[in-house]
Amino acid sequence: MVDANQTFVIVGGGLAGAKAAETLRQEGFTGRVILICDEREHPYERPPLSKGYLTGRDARDSVFVHKPDWYAKADVELHLGQPAVHLDRAAKTVRLGDGTLVHYDKLLLATGAEPRRLDIPGTGLAGVHHLRRLAHAERLRGVLSSLGRDNGHLVIAGAGWIGLEVAAAARGYGAEVTVVEPEPTPLHTVLGPELGQLFTDLHAEHGVRFHFGARLAEIAGHDGMVLAARTDDGEEHPAHDVLAAIGAAPRTALAEAAGLALVDRADGGGIAVDASLRTSDPDIYAAGDVAAAEHPWLGTRLRVEHWANALNEGPAAARAMLGQEVSYDRVPYFFSDQYDVGMEYSGYAPPGSYDQVVCRGDVGKREFIAFWLAEGRVLAGMNVNVWDVTEDIQKLIRAGARPDPDALADPSVPLRSFVP
Structure with a gap:
């Protein structure tokens, strides 16, 4: 039975938020647990969006963190399709998009990140895509299939993990792929030049073309459809669709408006939290892609945009909210599958x-x-x-x-x- 004397609110319906809710119940919390999701989908994991689900290997249902009936069984109040639009720290309330006010005793911000946008002409054309949400993956999956059938061209801006995984998926469907990347190798800022060449060779063997040392400068189209992608060094690549895979920005607007301490974008951005994932407000915590946490033994502040971090930080934040001693010190970890x-x-x-x-x-x-x-x-x-x-x-x-x-x-x- 739920004890209404305490209410813990979680803003963010991704992996971190869903695992935090699960952990609160596993740890014996009997108060109200309210999970606020701005998407209409139940909480899901994001790696399949550029891996198994995008390639067609995995079914749609495989992406969800819990079965739909789990939330009711666990007495987790789920608000789907309701963005949190205002945080009042003095009143300890969160206002939802429909005007509903939700009171909290403890609050977890697991608002995630959003794809960075291309700031160039032509981004309003119908064939320009981003990949962050399930709806994006559903749309892109259909696009890649069509491109494969019609010998169509996909241009990808960015040779990071998302760009490369989508390139591999696109080649699996038979689409022509060109990747535009300002650095001299893929994953240059992650793996350095020593290992970046490995991924150049891997994708080139599968027919991917790379254009290094350049950025997209314009997406040309006709009647609202993409025709070509032009780079800042004067080259033009044929394109029927374009994917912007130039990174993600932490969704900090709610925290910023509420006056919580943030980290400068130059230092990775995000909501500043200590090793227990507590923000500058002792009753508010942050976890997942949005949290920039002090790492106890690395001696630096890290914001990690990967599955393992969301999987483990959500439960850690939940335990800290319950008053347990928490020092989040996991070794950063991520994985990728390409071909x-x-x-x-x-x-x-x-x-x-x-x-x-x-x-x-x-x-x-x-x-x-x-x-x-x-x-x-x-x-x-x-x-x-x-x-x-x-x-x-x-x-x-x-x-x-x-x-x-x-x-x-x-x-x-x-x-x-x-x-x-």
Whole structure:
């Protein structure tokens, strides 16, 4: 039975919000739990939108965090299709789009992120797409299928994870694909030049064309339809559709209007939270893509836009809301699937933070592990088509291990032997 004396409100119907609601009930919270979702869909996970669901391998129902009847069974009050438009910290209320006022004792902001928009002529044409929501994936799935049937062209702005995964999906349908990227390799700011070339070669083998060192400058069309994409270096690519995959921006408008502390965009943006995921207001927490959290052992503030972070931060925030001692210190982790290549990345090694990359295994066959090192210490590791090693890689990172590089590159030496 629900005890109405306490009300915990969660704003955001993604993975972080849904797992936070689940955790509150698992931890024995008997008060009201209200989950506010601005989409009409039940909370769902986002990786399938550019992976299994987009390729047609997975069914639509596979994306949802819980079955629809779970919320009623768990006494979670679900507000679908209702954006939160105003937060009054003094009154401790959230106003919804229809004017409803919802009181909270504790509040979790899990508002996620939204795709960055191209600021160029032609973005209003019918064939310009973004990929963030289930509705976007449904539309894009139909587009890719049509392009494949008609030998159509897709131009993708951005060679990050979303851009590359959509490129792989598009080639699977038979569409022609050109990727425009200002950096010299895909994933340049994530993996650096050492590993970025791997993804250039992988996609080129599958027929993807790259145009590096340029940005889209204009999308040309006729009668509302896309005809071509022009770059800032004067080239023109035929296009029937264009995908903007130039990153995502944390959805901080609600927090900003309420006066919560934020992080500058130059530093990654997001709502500033401590290691317990508490904001500058002691009764308000943030988790998932929108939260920029102080990381206890990395000694820096991180905002991570990946599935594992939402999966784990939502429950951590829920426990902190219940008064439990929480210090969110997980090793950052993400994964990607492109064609027959699967990879997992653990750690944090932004450009300029490392001085050496060590690979063990067969890079040519794309069966290897790469390690990013700074003064001998392992900062990050990426396993490519090598499995069941993530735990060992994360132990190396946590331990601050400084293995001999030659031994680290030798597959016959067990990874766990490097853990101090």
